Amino acid sequence: MDSRTLTLLDYPKVLELLSHHAFSLAGKGACRELMPCTSQDRLSHEVGLLQQALAWFGETGHVFPAFPELDGVLAFVGQPAAILDKDGLWAVFRMLETAKTGRDAVLDAPSKRFTLLVDAADQVTWPSKTWSGLKRCMNSEGELKDESSPGLYSVRQEMRSILARCTRKVHDFFGDKDVLSFLQDEFLTISADRYVLAVKSNFKGKIKGIVHDFSQTGETCYIEPLFLVELNNQVRDLKQEEREEERKVLTLLTDLVRQEAAGIREMYDWLVMMDVLQAKVRLAASLDGIVLHMEPGAPLALKSARHPLLALQGNAVVPVDIELEPDQKGLIVSGGNAGGKTVSLKTLGLIALMARTALPVPVAPESRLPLLDQVFVSMGDEQSLEESLSTFTAQIRHFARLWPHIGPATLVILDEFGMGTDPSQGAALAQAVVDGLLERDSFVAVATHFPALKVYGLTKQQVRAASVLFDPRTKKPLYKLVYDQVGASQALDVAREQGLDASILARAEEYLLLEGGDTRDIFNRLNALAESKEKELDRLKKREAVLEEKWARRQQRFERERAELVKGLEARSQEIVRAWRQGRLGRKQALSKLAEARKQIAPAPRESTTRGFAWADLAPGKRVVYTSWDKSAVVEALDQRKKRVKINAGGLAVWVGIEDLAPDRPATAKSPGYTVNSGQVAGSLMRLDLRGMRADEAQARLESFLDSAILKGGCELEIIHGKGTGVLKTVAHEVLQGFPGVQSFALANADEGGDGMTRVVLE
Template identity: 30%
Template sequence: MIYPKNFEQKIGFSEVRRMLADHCLSTLGKEEAAQITFLTDASAIRESLQQTREFRRLLEETEDFPLNFFYDMRTAVARIRIENTHLEEEELFNLRRSLDTINQIVTILNKPKEDIPETDDEDETTNTGAEENAQTAAVVAALRDSNYPYPALHRLADGVATFPNLIQRIDQILDRFGHLRDTASPELLRLRRELQRAEGSISRTLYSILHSAQSEGLVDKDVTPAVRDGRLVLPINPAVKRKIKGIVHDESATGKTIFVEPEEVVEANNHIRELESQERQEVIRILTEITKKIRPYTRELLDSYHFLAQIDLVHARTALAQQMRAIEPEVVDHPHIDWGAARHPLLERIVERIVPLDITLTPEKHILIISGPNAGGKSVCLKTVGLLQYMLQCGLSIPVSETSKTGIFHDIMIDIGDEQSLENDLSTYSSHLLNMKNMMKQASPKTLILIDEFGTGTEPQIGGAIAESVLDKFCQKGAWGVITTHYQNLKHFADSHAGVVNGAMLYDRHEMRPLFQLAIGRPGSSFAIEIARKIGLPEDVIQEASEIVGSDYIQSDKYLQDIVRDKRYWENKRQTIHQREKELEKTMDRYENGLQEVEAERKEILRKAKEEAQALLQESNRRIENTIREIRESQAEKAETKRIRQELKEFSEGVDDIDTKAKDDAISKKIEQIKQRKERHERHQAEKAKRQEKAAATLRQAVNHQIPQGHLQPGDPVRMKGTTSIGTMESIDGKTALVVFGDMKTKVKVDRLERASADKEQQVTKGDAMAERISSYQISQATRKTIDDHKTNFHQDLDVRGMRGDEALNAVQYFIDDAILVGMPRVRILHGKGNGILRQLIRQYLATVPNVTHFGDEHVQFGGAGITVVDIG
């Protein structure tokens, strides 16, 4: 039970609900947010919190999780259950996009973890009794859920129907802009083509009439045809309307212009109207046919949109938790409050800095009596408890520390503020008494009671007595509660009754300001004398008040303040010592973990060192064998060969003798030897490569002297200076030449080319020629694979709408380069109309690309000036 009826407004949850709805992506989620209610089932609350926790992780781990096209199509889907109804184009397009979003989400949430087999339910369950079967089924369900990375979200998506076939069928008749394709039916294609021809004919006729009228001076030079009532007309001056025969359809507001449909195009316009009517009938027929295919799935579609609404709500809960810096705490299935660093989420939005509260209620101390000065934070503390507990039991994350522990209450009742009612003839105190009556009637060990300024509103002595009696009733019923008061008798009651504990809102007596900190275990002082003196109340008035109340009361309040001060001092000392002990334990753990990591790292380094040594040994063996073969071919001395083999054998034996535990020094020495030998080998290879390059350069120079360069012509065999790969010059454009190397064409500056000869390649050494052929083959294969990959993934359309100028230009450059590489003859760039800035930048760049033979606007029916069509030669 939630009491009273306006509980959400009193506690501030109505504002939280509004914030939650603001984070929803569609009306689907907003309706779910409006319907969230107070839950008393711990498992349902845990499930909701786990969904939020998993969704936050899902968004972090998935870059392209679909959060668009959350359209509410439930009304449209419910409507088409009636025969002969149909979805309009926009509805069908929104249905297609939202179904695709559902399909993607379900696919992601139902994707199992890698390398984890699915659990077979039939193998796990046995007929050993209903109770055992239920337990086994629960275990099987838990095992099955553990196969998925997001088990709570998987349970939400489990069994949700997706409709890839419907999506595919809709794609066959709708283009990507949501318009019905011309090819949706042969009849529609015929009608639209005939419409285009008729409209073109009318346009030509109108322009002919217009030009004649302009040449005769009947119409201004800047006049163009207009459309009125769907018919093409000419705007003319009323004075010359008799000189242009036709039908007047409209006139301007000033009366200075009339719109005339020339009689030459009346019949043609009528024909267009007929064609448009036929086109609309064909469109309705097509939409009715596709709707007929959708109609059998309306029930499943509505279930899928309910799932989409739940996903929208989970997303909103996650976004709200991030905004509030809230977490999903541990939840137990009984009343319990153990919160650290609890913050009021609404107060945090309007106050620059708030002091978090540590609040604990246990079965031993289940009623907290909070006392302290006015404006010290008592009411905020009470509202924080009520709001966070209510948020938690509505399945929302709450702003507390990670170590907090929360419980479940079946009732939350609050009495706060002025509840006087003129209609019911209730004073403020009568209203409070009515609330106390209802609370005592409903109170139980699973009830949380929140009362602000308990007992006020009437004469203090009788008000305090009644409050104490009501509090005793709450204790007898085992109710839980947070109660704020200034009454001394309630503070004494807390000290003398089990289950009740005092709490104080701390106050700095020296600076005379509240600290907004809750200290549980001691009562608080109202600091009435000190506050009165601070605000400047006359001292004689303060003195007289002190005499009236009596010295015993003043002294007891002073002693209480001293106790609070001393306890606060020792509490700070205890916290400091506790903090230092924790830091010491962390330091010890860090050193211990560091030693373990160092040991593990040492073992890993030694293992890798041995593996590298073995790898180097194998590589050295291969290289040295090659060297020996070369030595043999050069008729070198056998003694040199023997020496190399002996050195290799010693190296191999040295690596095999490495002990990764007992011979660290030996390992280090061997590793250093390996590095030195590897460096010597690399230097030897580098020197050998330099000698070979020098010999090849000398050879190329000699050949170049023998072959005159002359003037390069298309068809000549050429190479780039400094290389040996030969290509064929295809064409020359100024200082740039197009050269074909194998399967690849490239543009090269003419001054970087030199004429080649087939004889030239034959003069290169046998080893260099073989290496060159191998290198050429590898480059050709890599190039061919790159081109094939680009052809497979290349799309003819590029959408740069919404990009900045530099981003769009960069994207277009890569796009045109890829189009040239894969040999695409025509591509389209979607930049939108707007102010024409993107279009101008893109076309300025296209004008500088030699391979672009033509570019211009797309046809007006397919986007017009918002799309640039590029032809590539």
């Protein structure tokens, strides 16, 4: 990627802001060094990691705290004779401690949902020997524990014993004397590895001994009493032994680090990677950004895009839609100065770079972006005084360097390309450059004031024209793009706002009229129409959002009420069935009560475009559907005077109105097996397959099936129990013999299954 392009698009500034979200110095440094991925596989992997990290950090709330940098430590330990000091080993220990906590948390995540994160943590080699050694030898303060070695333990025990003897000697020496008045501190302290007393300087003659030092203020002197000299000599020797023992421990621990340096490096690199991912997740929250996939062949469509730097700085950014039709590759933006042309193009370029780096970007979720390998930028003001180059010359030289590297997966951004020379020649050159880029199948975005290039944008098939929008009343920019039209440059309006003398502006307008070039009225009219259209679109979008929210709320309320109603109906139905099975209700009474309960959720009658029944259409024996129950029925009698029809629905005869009837549904093929649902047609054949079940399971399943069949108005049933040992057949027949509502049952004919199936007829 061209480094000059990265700078022009402020990519390094984004990385700097990203680094502020990392916790460790190593993570901050890694954030600053991020570059766009050079391969599609690498990009897909990084995007997948970021998506999983967003979900994992959001769900767990885990935080990877700061940890020490280890680059210097690992480089130092690579020297054969090097021995790490306590600070170096403490840095390794803290890093491993942080890594272990984080790694365990990642490995606890569901591997199917967080495959990439779990795999990355699982593939890292854990330096178990180093971890065990450091954990055993170092305490929470970074010091070596007494238990690090037998020799160190022995020396320190002896030193503690001497300290106790020194303390007793001090107390014995002073006895009951009032010495606290001239001691600065009543406790022993250490100076140059020797136990001394802190005495106020004006009382130093009160104690016989050796003066070792004075405080910076001179108010305190440190005196070694003569009675402690011999013990201090022993302490000095023990201190030397302690340092030797510590050196042995440090040498041992350094050897462990050296042996597992590769694993420690892997662990360190993984931890830095997780800190960078953590920074990306925090950046996404700051940006209110999303993960944007770059898809080969996808159209360029950034919805509600905001410039990342402006969004991160907390500015109120007006979102802009930057989009091309599927068959378009070029965008030419025109319009007045300070209207947002350059910001729009920089927004496109910077978002493309961030997406290629697997960084979250501030766009709407429905945005799409083609797979772009490279992004190149050529800005209008390329002047170089050091190289004695004019604006035009410097711009052309820079573009000439880029030209050989431009290909099909390239985005080229040209801001005021061709300026600094004759306008007609500059415009012609700009059109030729855009033609060449389109021939290479590149994407190109251009900001221009050239009239010829504006016309080119309206007439070229692969190019789309756009204009920045201004408020028609105040002439202030609205920082929006409107498509398929061009805009005026409004140079005179800008000059007027900047305070240019009115006489100069009046003369400029005269020259403009003389040249026949004043098209401001036309462009103002177009701008006003576009502004009106944008307002209407915004209003409709807001209205649509409000309606969608209302619909969602009503849908939630409907589902909640429906669930409560169904739950209540199920409870009522179960109560009726229990009463029927206990003999407290007859079969017809139970069916009647169930029908009344079902009416509570029966759909309200709806107007239909199909013609209903006339009296001439009805006759005894005709099959119809009773819409209130959604059941098939048979007409038994007609009462023309009362306009009532007697029907039989699953054995239950009722008088209903003609408006409650509909034509019978066409018969549908039965699906094999047993399925009970509310749409089962009354009178249809129902089947239950008991094969493969245990006896108790088959009994419970058959009783439940019979209950459902009776409630649904079923008349004929088939029970498949198979031949086998005959146990299931025996269980089935025992249930059928004592079950209320069963009129008769018998084994099926030989061609229908014979002994393997029983046919049942309900009352």
